[in-house]
Structure formats: structure tokens, C-alpha cells
Amino acid sequence: MKLKNLLKSLTLFAVLFSVSSCDTNTTRIGVLKFVNVPPLNDAYNGFVSVLEESDLKYKIDLKDANAEGALVSSSALTLVGESDLVLGIATPAASGLLAAREIKAKQIPILFTAVTDPVYSGLMDDKDHPDNLITGTSDMNPVREQIELFTKLGLNIKKIGMIYSSNETNSIIQKDLALAAANEFDLDFTFKTFSETSEISAVMDQLIEDGIEGLYTPTDSTLVSAYSAVYEKTKVARIPIIGGEEGMLDQGAVATLSINYFRLGQLTGEMAIDIINGKDISEMPVRYLDETPLILHLEHAEEIGLVFPTELLQEAETILGAEA
Amino acid sequence: MGQIIYNIFTNSLNLGLIYAVLGLGVFISFRILDIADLGTEGVFPLGGALTILLLTLDVPPIFVLFIVTIAGALMGLITSLLHTKLKIPSLLAGIITMVLCIPLAQLFNGLTTFSLGFDKPGGFVGSITLIGQKQTFYAFLVGFLGEWGYILTTFLAIIVIIGLLYWFFGTEIGISLRATGHNKIMAQAQSLNTDRRVILGLMLSNGLVALSGSLFSQFMRTSNSTFGQGTIVIALASILLGEAIFFFKNQHFALKLTSVFAGAFAYQLVINIAMRILNNNGYLKIVQAILFVLILCIPLVQKKLFNRRLKNTNKGVESHA
Amino acid sequence: MLKLNNIAKTFYLNENIKDPKHALKSINLHLKEGDFVTVIGANGSGKSTLLNIIAGSLSVDEGELFLNNIKLNKLKNFERSRFIGRVFQDPKSGSIAEMLVEENLFLASKRGKKTSLRWGIRKAQRLEFQALLASLNLDLENRLHDRMSHLSGGERQAITLLMALMNDPLLLLLDEHTAALDPKTAKVVMDLTNKLVKENKVTTLMVTHNMNDAIKYGNRLIMMAEGEIIFTSEGKEKENLTIEQLIKKFQEKTGNDLPDSLILNK
Numbered sequence: 001m002k003l004k005n006l007l008k009s010l011t012l013f014a015v016l017f018s019v020s021s022c023d024t025n026t027t028r029i030g031v032l033k034f035v036n037v038p039p040l041n042d043a044y045n046g047f048v049s050v051l052e053e054s055d056l057k058y059k060i061d062l063k064d065a066n067a068e069g070a071l072v073s074s075s076a077l078t079l080v081g082e083s084d085l086v087l088g089i090a091t092p093a094a095s096g097l098l099a100a101r102e103i104k105a106k107q108i109p110i111l112f113t114a115v116t117d118p119v120y121s122g123l124m125d126d127k128d129h130p131d132n133l134i135t136g137t138s139d140m141n142p143v144r145e146q147i148e149l150f151t152k153l154g155l156n157i158k159k160i161g162m163i164y165s166s167n168e169t170n171s172i173i174q175k176d177l178a179l180a181a182a183n184e185f186d187l188d189f190t191f192k193t194f195s196e197t198s199e200i201s202a203v204m205d206q207l208i209e210d211g212i213e214g215l216y217t218p219t220d221s222t223l224v225s226a227y228s229a230v231y232e233k234t235k236v237a238r239i240p241i242i243g244g245e246e247g248m249l250d251q252g253a254v255a256t257l258s259i260n261y262f263r264l265g266q267l268t269g270e271m272a273i274d275i276i277n278g279k280d281i282s283e284m285p286v287r288y289l290d291e292t293p294l295i296l297h298l299e300h301a302e303e304i305g306l307v308f309p310t311e312l313l314q315e316a317e318t319i320l321g322a323e324a
Numbered sequence: 325m326g327q328i329i330y331n332i333f334t335n336s337l338n339l340g341l342i343y344a345v346l347g348l349g350v351f352i353s354f355r356i357l358d359i360a361d362l363g364t365e366g367v368f369p370l371g372g373a374l375t376i377l378l379l380t381l382d383v384p385p386i387f388v389l390f391i392v393t394i395a396g397a398l399m400g401l402i403t404s405l406l407h408t409k410l411k412i413p414s415l416l417a418g419i420i421t422m423v424l425c426i427p428l429a430q431l432f433n434g435l436t437t438f439s440l441g442f443d444k445p446g447g448f449v450g451s452i453t454l455i456g457q458k459q460t461f462y463a464f465l466v467g468f469l470g471e472w473g474y475i476l477t478t479f480l481a482i483i484v485i486i487g488l489l490y491w492f493f494g495t496e497i498g499i500s501l502r503a504t505g506h507n508k509i510m511a512q513a514q515s516l517n518t519d520r521r522v523i524l525g526l527m528l529s530n531g532l533v534a535l536s537g538s539l540f541s542q543f544m545r546t547s548n549s550t551f552g553q554g555t556i557v558i559a560l561a562s563i564l565l566g567e568a569i570f571f572f573k574n575q576h577f578a579l580k581l582t583s584v585f586a587g588a589f590a591y592q593l594v595i596n597i598a599m600r601i602l603n604n605n606g607y608l609k610i611v612q613a614i615l616f617v618l619i620l621c622i623p624l625v626q627k628k629l630f631n632r633r634l635k636n637t638n639k640g641v642e643s644h645a
Numbered sequence: 646m647l648k649l650n651n652i653a654k655t656f657y658l659n660e661n662i663k664d665p666k667h668a669l670k671s672i673n674l675h676l677k678e679g680d681f682v683t684v685i686g687a688n689g690s691g692k693s694t695l696l697n698i699i700a701g702s703l704s705v706d707e708g709e710l711f712l713n714n715i716k717l718n719k720l721k722n723f724e725r726s727r728f729i730g731r732v733f734q735d736p737k738s739g740s741i742a743e744m745l746v747e748e749n750l751f752l753a754s755k756r757g758k759k760t761s762l763r764w765g766i767r768k769a770q771r772l773e774f775q776a777l778l779a780s781l782n783l784d785l786e787n788r789l790h791d792r793m794s795h796l797s798g799g800e801r802q803a804i805t806l807l808m809a810l811m812n813d814p815l816l817l818l819l820d821e822h823t824a825a826l827d828p829k830t831a832k833v834v835m836d837l838t839n840k841l842v843k844e845n846k847v848t849t850l851m852v853t854h855n856m857n858d859a860i861k862y863g864n865r866l867i868m869m870a871e872g873e874i875i876f877t878s879e880g881k882e883k884e885n886l887t888i889e890q891l892i893k894k895f896q897e898k899t900g901n902d903l904p905d906s907l908i909l910n911k
Binding site: 063066067068069070071072073074075077078081082091092095096098099102103104105121122123166172195 | 449452555609
Binding site for chain 3: 491492494495496497498499500502503506507509510511512513514515516517518
């Protein structure tokens with residue numbers, strides 16, 4: 001019996017504790033961040049920055065799920081129960097909020113960000129006509145334009161390869177897009193997958209034996225965690241890497257069209273304000289970044305004997321790896 | 325803020341019921357057979373992955389539950405064979421099964437992806453969501469009752485499971501299984517094939533774990549190979565907390581089984597409340613560890629208090645003598 | 646009834662082939678039906694090993710065991726339990742503390758039989774158990790629903806004895822089953838043992854530390870030292886044995902003095 005009393009007083013305490021502002025004019029925004037990594041943090045910060053600059057009265061409840069399914073579930077249920085609008089950062093968080101909303105049978109709008117393909121991930125049926133009170137921003141990298149970059153390097157590349165981890169559904173989507181783009185730009189395309197990072201070296205050997213002249217690395221967190229294994233091989237074979245995102249340039253890629261997650265978050269924030277001000281969600285298709293600036297890495301290019309054509313250098317917004 | 329209390333209550337009840345199934349499964353291996361089966365962390369997400377696959381293929385939810393339970397039992401078979409026939413310590417046997425189950429779950433996810441029209445089979449996929457139109461086991465009651473439909477559905481499932489378990493452990497086989505767990509030597513002296521009973525027990529236990537994973541995945545409408553992380557802690561905490569709550573009334577077997585559910589619910593309550601006080605879930609892990617230790621200490625405290633009460637009543641008796 | 650032919654069992658301490666301990670060296674033993682044999686010897690003489698290899702807890706390195714022409718060598722211990730009843734030294738081993746008295750009795754009643762999905766203990770069986778317990782004259786007939794752990798060591802051994810005798814086993818093994826009890830309780834249990842063995846006419850092998858008991862009970866006596874049977878006695882000769890004679894025999898055969906570990910008094 002003592003335990004039951006303890007539980008009762010704990011509940012009371014928690015209730016009093018969370019009663020900070022019972023102001024009905026304040027919008028309660030619940031944010032579920034899937035895991036604590038830089039891109040997702042940047043997205044969150046971008047989101048908040050836009051809210052701060054507006055004259056909206058709001059209160060944010062941020063929960064970090066630490067990449068654990070059980071926490072996603074309980075956090076999502078809590079947030080949906082007590083917010084007027086929720087934001088899911090990364091696909092698992094968004095899915096969790098969607099499921100929680102159905103359980104609670106509460107019709108609140110769900111926003112997502114840092115989700116590569118919301119349709120493929122089961123969040124919605126139609127990116128352009130949201131019909132389930134859910135929409136958001138996608139961090140899908142401009143695969144087509146990134147593949148196109150191979151034709152702009154001045155190397156007369158005919159055959160490209162792609163490597164990705166079979167665990168990542170987002171990579172599969174990018175592979176399909178890359179294939180289509182390669183066809184469009186008349187490039188031969190081959191790809192290989194791995195499931196353990198220890199297999200990367202062997203897979204790279206196979207790709208190089210296949211005669212690839214350029215390598216595309218999609219946004220794939222498993223790949224990123226062992227990128228050096230990829231770079232070792234391409235450096236020796238003097239093959240340029242076009243990366244799916246900016247971080248890859250530090251690790252060996254020579255060029256990319258980058259996704260700025262802070263900006264993506266800001267975009268999401270703008271959508272949130274629109275919704276709160278009464279805009280109809282079904283008229284808010286999923287948004288992508290309008291700008292994906294070209295970034296080049298001079299030093300990595302030099303290492304494999306690549307000299308960027310001047311037009312490319314002029315197009316670039318940022319050039320990394322240049323000596324002072 | 326009545327809404328907050330209501331939410332804490334319903335969320336804990338919902339998840340508590342699902343985790344009660346998990347707790348009952350682990351109860352069989354941990355308390356009845358006295359075996360620490362770490363396979364749980366793999367079998368749980370495996371149940372979920374298989375569920376999402378079958379639901380995507382339009383298998384009726386009630387069949388899905390049966391199939392998944394059998395799949396879990398097969399995993400229990402593997403663990404128990406490793407332990408009884410190959411003499412691998414139970415701790416390691418469970419880990420082997422767990423390591424086996426995670427990629428298996430990812431294979432199932434890959435098959436789900438394939439059946440939806442993406443990619444080819446044979447790939448390993450970390451997580452997949454059940455698309456909107458597919459109905460889960462919950463669909464039936466949820467139609468009328470909304471949120472409480474989930475609670476009622478799982479509640480009914482629990483009643484059925486506890487009923488079956490109570491009957492089973494009262495049968496001749498059930499009693500012999502309990503004997504094996506308590507005192508293997510005595511059981512063998514009564515000509516019981518203890519290996520066979522361990523196998524049966526672990527199959528039953530893992531079947532329930534897979535079932536609980538299935539319910540969880542249907543609840544979240546997602547399969548994720550990481551869903552199993554932390555399930556052992558949740559299961560053990562639920563069992564121990566349940567025993568603490570039902571202290572002294574713990575003797576009747578039916579009550580023992582019910583206490584697992586009570587513990588699961590109570591644990592979810594505590595976690596839920598802790599989550600609200602600590603907004604950053606990073607510290608939640610530390611709090612969970614501390615809570616776990618506290619739960620483990622409760623029996624000690626209860627014993628001490630009981631002894632003190634005993635001393636006082638005896639003193640009272642003496643002074644009145 | 647029980648035949649042991651050239652039984653040998655060696656333990657290798659520390660897995661070292663050069664460090665063998667010959668627990669049993671070429672044991673030959675033949676028990677006739679109805680024999681009540683007491684086995685006496687110091688610690689390490691091999692008497693516990695003997696019991697264990699008969700029960701099947703240990704395997705033999707050489708030799709054959711037969712129980713009523715059933716070759717036991719390949720049978721596992723739980724398979725042998727069908728024919729063999731056993732009472733252990735530790736009152737906690739032979740019964741399950743956490744389960745009820747009636748559940749323990751139930752398990753014993755199922756020894757050698759298949760277990761099914763039928764509901765456990767039925768009313769008729771309970772009455773049977775009550776009658777059985779009453780025959781012990783220890784006031785246990787009303788304690789069917791008590792947990793085994795609530796009974797004293799002596800009561801548990803008595804019930805374990807009862808359990809071991811259920812379903813008419815071919816052989817009864819008693820492994821120093823009174824050694825952990827206080828002298829008064831030990832005597833009660835020993836008297837009970839004698840009574841039940843006589844009533845059931847079951848072939849019995851009893852290992853004991855107590856030389857008085859070894860002489861007083863049973864129709865045959867075996868003395869072991871260092872893995873061998875060094876002395877046997879039966880019938881009238883055994884009845885007339887004295888402890889001094891045993892001590893002298895021991896010195897003769899082994900050249901050593903009888904170790905103090907053998908209890909000389911009641």
C-alpha cells in the first residue's frame with residue numbers, strides 16, 4: 001500500500017511541475033527528435049529560430065528518443081496527448097507520432113523534417129496533396145543534379161558506380177534516382193551493396209575492377225561511419241567521388257550539392273507558422289530546399305590529379321581544401 | 325491539468341499491457357525455469373518484423389498472432405537446444421539467438437519492402453512502416469472505442485493468456501516444468517526429462533515474447549530492428565515491481581501472474597512521470613538504472629519493515645502476558 | 646537384483662592425465678532381491694561415488710551395471726529414476742522447498758509414468774496422500790497444503806523417503822540421509838527407514854557415516870577404503886559384529902588407523 005501512496009504523490013508532483021503555463025493562447029508544440037546527431041540538431045535549431053523571430057506565442061516540449069523504439073513510442077504518445085502541433089525530426093520520429101496520433105484519435109497536425117521520402121516511409125500517400133493532416137520538409141538530396149556533376153568535371157567520364165548499405169531504405173531510393181539520372185546523362189551505371197562496414201573494402205575492389213571512372217556515395221549513415229575505407233580505394237585508383245552531402249567532402253569526396261539542415265529546419269518552421277495561422281494543410285505539399293549550393297574540395301581533387309574546369313569553380317558557392 | 329494525468333494513465337496502461345505480455349514470457353524463463361534468457365531482445369523485434377510483413381501481405385491479424393507466437397517458440401527451441409544439447413551456458417545461448425534474430429528481422433523488413441514494390445528480396449532493412457490501409461489486430465475494437473479500444477483489446481488478450489498459463493501450470497506437465505525450474509536434481513530423481521522441459525518452457529516463453537513484439541509493432545504500426553533494446557530491463561523491472569506490490573499475497577499462482585501485469589503498468593507509470601520531469605531523455609537512462617536498483621531493493625526494505633512490526637507485536641504480547 | 650561387474654571410475658584432477666584419482670577400482674558387487682546393505686567408509690573411500698554411478702549421476706569408465714538384467718550403463722539418471730528411489734543427504738535436495746507437500750508427493754507418484762495435460766492433483770489422490778502421510782505417525786497428514794520449506798529437516802527426509810518408495814522401485818538408495826539431522830531426529834528417521842524397508846521388502850543400499858547404524862540395520866555390511874571394498878559381512882556374522890572389530894579390520898586391510906570422521910557413537 002505504501003507503494004501506491006508513493007505513486008499517487010509522484011503523480012501529483014509531476015502534474016504540479018508541468019503546470020507552467022496554462023495559457024490557452026499559447027500554442028503547445030511537441031518536438032520528437034529521433035537521435036542526437038548534428039544534422040537533426042541543426043534542423044531543430046533552424047525550426048526554433050524561425051519561431052523565435054515571429055510574434056507567435058508558443059511553448060516547445062522537446063523529447064529525444066535516443067534512437068530507441070520504446071522511447072519513440074512513449075514519447076510520441078505523451079507529445080500527441082499534450083500538444084496542439086507536433087514535429088518529428090527524422091523518419092522514425094515522424095512514424096511514431098503518426099501512430100500515436102491514431103491511437104489517441106486526436107486530430108492535430110503533424111510536421112516532419114529530415115525525412116528523405118515520406119511516401120516510401122509510409123507517412124503519406126501523395127507528397128503534393130497531403131490528405132492526412134501531415135506534411136513537412138524532405139532532406140532528399142538532389143541526386144539527379146549530383147549525378148550530372150560527373151559530366152561537368154571535365155574528365156569525360158563514361159561509367160560510374162555507387163556503393164551503399166543495404167540497411168538503409170533511403171539509400172535504395174537514391175540508387176533508383178541515380179540510375180535514372182545516369183540513363184538521362186548517358187552514363188553507364190553499376191552499384192554494389194554491403195551490410196557490414198567490414199565488407200566495404202572488398203566491395204570497392206569489385207567496383208574498381210568493374211572499371212568505374214567515378215563513384216557516387218549517397219547520404220547513408222552507415223557508409224559515412226566508415227567512409228575512409230571507401231576513400232582509401234578511390235584515392236589509389238584516382239577516382240573522383242561525388243558525395244550526397246557536405247560532410248563527405250571532408251572525408252574524401254571532391255564535390256557535392258549540399259543540404260543545409262538548419263535551413264531545412266527554418267523551412268519547416270515557416271510551415272508551422274502557416275498552419276498555426278490557419279492555413280489548410282492539404283494545400284501545403286512537402287517542401288524541399290530550393291537551394292542546394294555547389295561545394296568543391298580542391299585538395300582532394302588535386303590528390304587524384306583532377307583540375308576543376310573554370311566554369312565549375314565559378315559556379316561553386318564554397319571551395320574547401322584550398323591553401324590560404 | 326487533468327489532461328496530463330489522464331494521458332499518463334492511459335499511456336502507461338496501453339504500453340503496460342503490451343509489456344505485460346513480455347513480462348509474462350520472461351516470467352516463465354526467469355522465475356519458473358530460473359534461466360536468464362537474453363534472446364528476448366532479438367525475439368521481440370523479430371515478432372514485430374514478421375507481423376508487419378504478414379499484415380502487409382493481408383494475412384488476417386488473428387492468424388498473424390498465432391504464426392508469430394509459433395515463430396517465437398521456434399527461437400526458444402534454438403536457445404534451449406543450444407543450452408541442453410550443446411551445453412552452452414544459457415546466458416550465451418540467449419545471446420546467440422538474439423544475434424540471429426536481429427538480421428532475421430531485417431530480412432523480414434526487406435521482404436516487406438519488396439512486397440510493396442521497392443527493391444528486390446534478400447536485402448536487410450532496418451525499419452519499415454505499415455502502410456495506412458492495412459488493418460491491425462486492434463482495428464476491431466478501436467472502431468467504436470478510440471483510444472480505449474487499444475487498451476481493451478490488449479486487456480482481453482492478457483486475460484486469455486493469463487487464463488491459459490494458469491491452466492497450463494496446473495497440469496501434470498506444468499507442475500513438472502515448475503519442478504524442473506526449482507530443483508533440477510529432484511526433478512531428475514522423479515524420472516523427469518529436465519532437458520525436454522527446459523525446451524518446452526523456453527518455447528513457451530519466447531512465443532509470448534514474440535507475441536508481445538507483435539502487439540507492439542501493431543501498436544506503433546512500425547517494425548524496427550532496434551525495438552528490442554531495453555526490453556530485458558523492462559521485463560525484469562515489471563516482474564520485480566509486481567512482486568513488490570503484491571508482497572505477501574504473492575503465493576497463489578494466479579496472483580503471481582497478475583502481479584506481472586501490475587508491475588508492468590506501475591513501471592510504465594514511473595517511467596512516464598520521470599520522462600516528464602526530465603525533459604532531456606538522455607538523463608532518463610541514468611534515472612532508469614537508479615529506479616531499477618530501487619525496485620530491486622524493495623523486497624529488502626519490506627522484509628525489514630515486516631520484521632520490525634513482528635518485533636513490536638511480540639513486545640506487545642509480552643507486556644500483556 | 647543389482648549387479649556391478651568390474652566397475653572403475655577415475656577422476657582427473659585439474660584435467661591432468663598424470664594426476665588421476667581412482668575413486669573406484671574394480672568394484673564387484675551383487676545384491677540379491679530384498680538385501681538391505683549398509684556401506685561404510687571414510688570420506689574419499691568411494692562410497693558416494695558408488696551411489697552416484699548406480700543412480701546415473703556419474704558415468705563409469707569401465708565395467709557394467711545391471712538392475713534386474715536391465716543394463717544401466719547407457720541410461721541417463723532420470724531414466725534410471727524409474728526403477729530407483731533415492732534419498733539425499735541434504736533434506737533440501739530430495740524435495741522442492743517452494744512447492745507444496747502435495748505437489749511433491751504428486752511428482753513422486755508420477756515417477757516412471759508419462760506426464761500429460763490433465764489437471765494436476767485430484768481429490769482421490771489427495772486422500773491417498775493423506776493416508777500415506779498418516780502412516781508415518783508424524784502428524785503430517787494435515788499438512789498437504791503447506792510449503793515443503795515449512796517442514797523441519799527430519800519431516801522432509803521422512804516425506805522424501807515416502808516419495809522414494811512410491812511406485813515400487815526396484816532399488817532404494819540412501820545417501821547418508823540422516824547425517825544432516827540432529828541425533829534425536831536421525832534416530833526417528835532411521836527407525837522409519839527400517840520399518841518402511843521391511844514393509845516394502847525393497848532392495849536397499851544405504852551409505853552411512855555411523856558405524857552403529859551400519860551394524861544395527863540391514864542384513865549385509867560393506868566397508869570401503871580408497872575405491873575398493875575391503876570387507877563384507879552378512880547374516881549372523883554381521884549381527885554379532887562390534888565396532889572394535891570393524892576398526893581392527895580397517896587397520897588390517899589398509900594399514901592405517903580408522904579416521905576420526907567416522908562417528909563412533911550413536
